[in-house]
Amino acid sequence: xxxxxxxxxxxxxxxxxxxxxxxxxxxxxxxxxxxxxxxxxxxxxxxxxxxxxxxxxxxxxxxxxxxxxxxxxxxxxxxxxxxxxxxxxxxxxxxxxxxxxxxxxxxxxxxxxxxxxxxxxxxxxxxxxxxxxxxxxxxxxxxxxxxxxxxxxxxxxxxxxxxxxxxxxxxxxxxxxxxxxxxxxxxxxxxxxxxxxxxxxxxxxxxxxxxxxxxxxxxxxxxxxxxxxxxxxxxxxxxxxxxxxxxxxxxxxxxxxxxxxxxxxxxxxxxxxxxxxxxxxxxxxxxxxxxxxxxxxxxxxxxxxxxxxxxxxxxxxxxxxxxxxxxxxxxxxxxxxxxxxxxxxxxxxxxxxxxxxxxxxxxxxxxxxxxxxxxxxxxxxxxxxxxxxxxxxxxxxxxxxxxxxxxx
Amino acid sequence: xxxxxxxxxxxxxxxxxxxxxxxxxxxxxxxxxxxxxxxxxxxxxxxxxxxxxxxxxxxxxxxxxxxxxxxxxxxxxxxxxxxxxxxxxxxxxxxxxxxxxxxxxxxxxxxxxxxxxxxxxxxxxxxxxxxxxxxxxxxxxxxxxxxxxxxxxxxxxxxxxxxxxxxxxxxxxxxxxxxxxxxxxxxxxxxxxxxxxxxxxxxxxxxxxxxxxxxxxxxxxxxxxxxxxxxxxxxxxxxxxxxxxxxxxxxxxxxxxxxxxxxxxxxxxxxxxxxxxxxxxxxxxxxxxxxxxxxxxxxxxxxxxxxxxxxxxxxxxxxxxxxxxxxxxxxxxxxxxxxxxxxxxxxxxxxxxxxxxxxxxxxxxxxxxxxxxxxxxxxxxxxxxxxxxxxxxxxxxxxxxxxxxxxx
Numbered sequence: 131x132x133x134x135x136x137x138x139x140x141x142x143x144x145x146x147x148x149x150x151x152x153x154x155x156x157x158x159x160x161x162x163x164x165x166x167x168x169x170x171x172x173x174x175x176x177x178x179x180x181x182x183x184x185x186x187x188x189x190x191x192x193x194x195x196x197x198x199x200x201x202x203x204x205x206x207x208x209x210x211x212x213x214x215x216x217x218x219x220x221x222x223x224x225x226x227x228x229x230x231x232x233x234x235x236x237x238x239x240x241x242x243x244x245x246x247x248x249x250x251x252x253x254x255x256x257x258x259x260x261x262x263x264x265x266x267x268x269x270x271x272x273x274x275x276x277x278x279x280x281x282x283x284x285x286x287x288x289x290x291x292x293x294x295x296x297x298x299x300x301x302x303x304x305x306x307x308x309x310x311x312x313x314x315x316x317x318x319x320x321x322x323x324x325x326x327x328x329x330x331x332x333x334x335x336x337x338x339x340x341x342x343x344x345x346x347x348x349x350x351x352x353x354x355x356x357x358x359x360x361x362x363x364x365x366x367x368x369x370x371x372x373x374x375x376x377x378x379x380x381x382x383x384x385x386x387x388x389x390x391x392x393x394x395x396x397x398x399x400x401x402x403x404x405x406x407x408x409x410x411x412x413x414x415x416x417x418x419x420x421x422x423x424x425x426x427x428x429x430x431x432x433x434x435x436x437x438x439x440x441x442x443x444x445x446x447x448x449x450x451x452x453x454x455x456x457x458x459x460x461x462x463x464x465x466x467x468x469x470x471x472x473x474x475x476x477x478x479x480x481x482x483x484x485x486x487x488x489x490x491x492x493x494x495x496x497x498x499x500x501x502x503x504x505x506x507x508x509x510x511x512x513x514x515x516x517x518x519x520x521x522x523x524x525x526x527x528x529x530x531x532x533x534x535x536x537x538x
Numbered sequence: 539x540x541x542x543x544x545x546x547x548x549x550x551x552x553x554x555x556x557x558x559x560x561x562x563x564x565x566x567x568x569x570x571x572x573x574x575x576x577x578x579x580x581x582x583x584x585x586x587x588x589x590x591x592x593x594x595x596x597x598x599x600x601x602x603x604x605x606x607x608x609x610x611x612x613x614x615x616x617x618x619x620x621x622x623x624x625x626x627x628x629x630x631x632x633x634x635x636x637x638x639x640x641x642x643x644x645x646x647x648x649x650x651x652x653x654x655x656x657x658x659x660x661x662x663x664x665x666x667x668x669x670x671x672x673x674x675x676x677x678x679x680x681x682x683x684x685x686x687x688x689x690x691x692x693x694x695x696x697x698x699x700x701x702x703x704x705x706x707x708x709x710x711x712x713x714x715x716x717x718x719x720x721x722x723x724x725x726x727x728x729x730x731x732x733x734x735x736x737x738x739x740x741x742x743x744x745x746x747x748x749x750x751x752x753x754x755x756x757x758x759x760x761x762x763x764x765x766x767x768x769x770x771x772x773x774x775x776x777x778x779x780x781x782x783x784x785x786x787x788x789x790x791x792x793x794x795x796x797x798x799x800x801x802x803x804x805x806x807x808x809x810x811x812x813x814x815x816x817x818x819x820x821x822x823x824x825x826x827x828x829x830x831x832x833x834x835x836x837x838x839x840x841x842x843x844x845x846x847x848x849x850x851x852x853x854x855x856x857x858x859x860x861x862x863x864x865x866x867x868x869x870x871x872x873x874x875x876x877x878x879x880x881x882x883x884x885x886x887x888x889x890x891x892x893x894x895x896x897x898x899x900x901x902x903x904x905x906x907x908x909x910x911x912x913x914x915x916x917x918x919x920x921x922x923x924x925x926x927x928x929x930x931x932x933x934x935x936x937x938x939x940x941x942x943x944x945x946x
Contacts, residue, residue, distance in 0.1 A: 247696070247697055248695055248696055248697045250783075253780060274778050274779055275714075276712075276714075276721075276775055276776060276778070279712060279714075279720070279721050280712055280721075280775075280776060282776065282779075282780050282783075283780070283783050284692065284693070284780040284781050284782075284783055285692070285693040285694055285695055285783070285787070286693055287656055287693055287868055288655070288656055288696065289655055289656045289868070289869055289870070289871045289874065290745060290868050290869060292745070299745070299746040299867050301866035301867050302748075302865060302866060302867070303865055303866045304684075304687060304688055304817060306683075306684075306687075312687070312814075312815070313684075313687050313688075313817065315817045315818070315819065337698060337700070337707070337788075337789070338707040338946060339946070340710075340946075361866070364866065367684055367688075368684060368688060368690065369779070369780075369781070370682050370684070370779075371682055371690075371777070371778075371781070372661060372690050372691070372692040372777075372781040372782065373692050373777070373779070373780040373781020373782070374692075374780065374781070375658075375690075375691050375692055375693070376862070376863075376865065376866040376868070377866075379693070379863075379866060379868045380745075380866040380867045380868050381745070381867075406720075407720075409712060409721065409723045410723070411723065454784070455784075455787075457710060457711055457784065458709035458710060458711045458769070458772065458784040458785075458787060458788040459707050459709050459710070459788045459789075459946065460695055460697070460698050460784070460787045460788050461697055461698055462697070463697045466697065538746060538747070538748075538867065
């Protein structure tokens with residue numbers, strides 16, 4: 131019996147040729163040489179080496195230690211490179227060239243695949259914002275007056291965006307409960323997750339030029355899972371009036387794989403009906419394509435499923451967020467990353483943060499390791515996701531995982 | 539009479555050999571070749587060319603298009619390079635080599651001298667925070683409960699940090715006054731300034747390792763003036779609950795010159811007495827050197843002096859801000875920039891924003907061009923500053939200037 135080719139994937143493999151996410155890897159033999167790779171099944175194709183082997187004109191974009199040159203090359207290049215890659219992994223005549231360039235995923239180390247320019251995080255799930263409002267402002271309106279008029283966002287720390295698999299050191303800082311006379315210092319006792327979908331900007335835009343709603347695909351290269359780790363006790367004490375700072379800036383984990391937007395064409399879906407009229411720059415009622423993505427997220431702690439946040443329920447879309455972020459003339463840079471904000475659905479088991487799942491620690495849940503309200507040292511959080519693809523095949527998004535290690 | 543050397547400076551020149559700020563320039567003849575320069579009097583020395591001419595071992599750090607390699611080289615290198623530069627501009631024997639490498643300031647173009655990694659802005663003047671609190675929350679406490687326990691900060695947009703002299707396009711966005719039933723869209727009608735002092739990080743720190751108060755000089759290379767342009771109407775509508783976003787992200791102007799910390803040794807001064815006990819990581823009562831800097835800022839609009847904010851009055855110091863920013867384990871990168879927050883003194887003519895100077899537009903002031911509450915198109919804002927130097931000589935900080943151009 132001939133040896134099975136890594137390119138002969140099981141039917142319905144969520145990382146088949148319809149997906150082809152990008153990442154950056156090293157091998158044990160050459161741990162310093164970062165290379166752009168494309169995931170196919172449970173292997174990664176050395177994309178630069180493949181381009182060379184096949185005499186492709188895209189070798190200059192693919193034989194790189196980072197995704198940034200391809201990101202900067204623009205939408206036409208993204209499409210053409212994707213077409214070429216699809217041919218390389220599907221056309222039988224290429225197999226002799228391609229197969230030797232495939233590395234099993236468990237034999238490589240994945241790295242942050244792009245250099246992050248600015249990192250912005252949004253707050254775009256109505257269910258999440260309503261839950262948070264009810265928890266923190268039980269006597270007021272759950273949503274602030276601006277919430278349905280604009281996608282609320284803020285800048286996060288780009289320098290602490292880390293790749294999936296990186297341990298997360300429990301942050302220390304100030305916290306103060308109403309019972310405390312003064313703030314106390316110590317490791318966070320309310321360490322939380324936020325299940326999000328991130329978007330990666332490729333094509334820059336000049337200062338002073340807003341990016342229109344319809345230009346989303348010209349600027350955004352792809353998407354990935356993101357865990358916006360949050361220390362709720364630090365955040366609660368610091369965030370009035372200028373927003374989250376140390377409660378978030380210690381780490382933001384992103385998946386090692388970036389899924390091209392084109393791979394999610396079949397997952398486009400209409401966002402929820404809007405309750406209030408939107409200003410023209412945000413009005414997507416006449417958009418050419420639906421602005422949402424039907425991405426189904428699963429959140430597991432120590433391997434146990436705790437939530438299934440549905441990204442399709444987000445009130446604000448990624449295109450609206452991009453239009454809003456630039457409407458004041460702010461420029462985009464290659465490598466800008468923005469997070470959707472915590473994804474929470476209407477059901478209890480669809481909440482994307484422990485803050486919501488446990489109602490700020492009031493309702494513990496059981497794990498085999500013991501009761502949990504927030505994260506304990508040693509806990510490992512893993513988010514996975516899939517979306518509907520062509521012909522009923524799923525599109526897998528790369529996981530984002532991280533383990534909590536004790537405070538220093 | 540022999541031609542006067544550019545190195546023969548008038549007595550007391552604030553840009554004498556005691557100062558030597560760094561910048562990046564191009565000449566009209568070679569507009570694409572960015573070079574590191576050091577300001578001496580009204581000239582800029584081509585630092586890389588000087589290092590080559592004198593066979594200096596620092597040519598590798600100085601023959602660069604950006605300050606980043608020198609920033610990354612660390613404190614010992616900073617000191618040694620500064621010593622070398624001081625010798626080059628003061629030792630008569632070097633004059634034949636140095637003089638041909640001096641370019642008049644008015645014959646060069648200055649550029650952003652470093653690549654900004656993360657940009658953080660603080661809120662550290664008690665006078666400013668009190669004024670803002672009184673304006674926006676007239677019925678509540680002027681300062682939020684956390685204000686005297688931690689230096690409040692937030693991340694800004696690194697990608698829209700621009701060098702002095704860059705025009706600022708009036709941003710558009712949503713605003714809503716209490717009288718409006720719904721938000722309206724349009725150019726900001728409350729475009730403001732914030733006079734600040736910025737700090738530039740050279741030496742990085744690893745993720746998970748807080749930087750102690752006493753390690754400030756190991757990480758921070760230098761300082762510069764910063765104008766944190768602010769659209770108050772956009773900001774007021776958007777900033778609850780996650781802080782400023784589009785009200786700030788359209789532009790932040792920084793001076794073209796970075797003053798090394800050593801040049802400000804004589805300007806170190808004790809911060810105001812603290813009203814509440816500080817947690818140990820912020821407690822500078824036993825610090826080896828005073829944490830403040832006696833930098834005197836002047837703010838002019840269209841050449842007319844409107845305010846003189848005294849940096850020495852800041853409640854929180856730059857060292858405290860650095861310690862706070864990293865106490866949760868957040869890493870530092872070479873090129874991280876942080877702003878002090880608006881500098882406002884106790885007197886009306888020491889306020890560092892038009893919001894305060896005009897009490898949110900209530901009290902207009904007169905310019906030859908007409909009444910002003912906030913900025914009009916065409917207005918040019920220029921901030922200059924000096925600090926006490928050795929032997930009673932002033933240390934000049936490079937100006938930061940920008941002109942408002944109409945919204946697109």
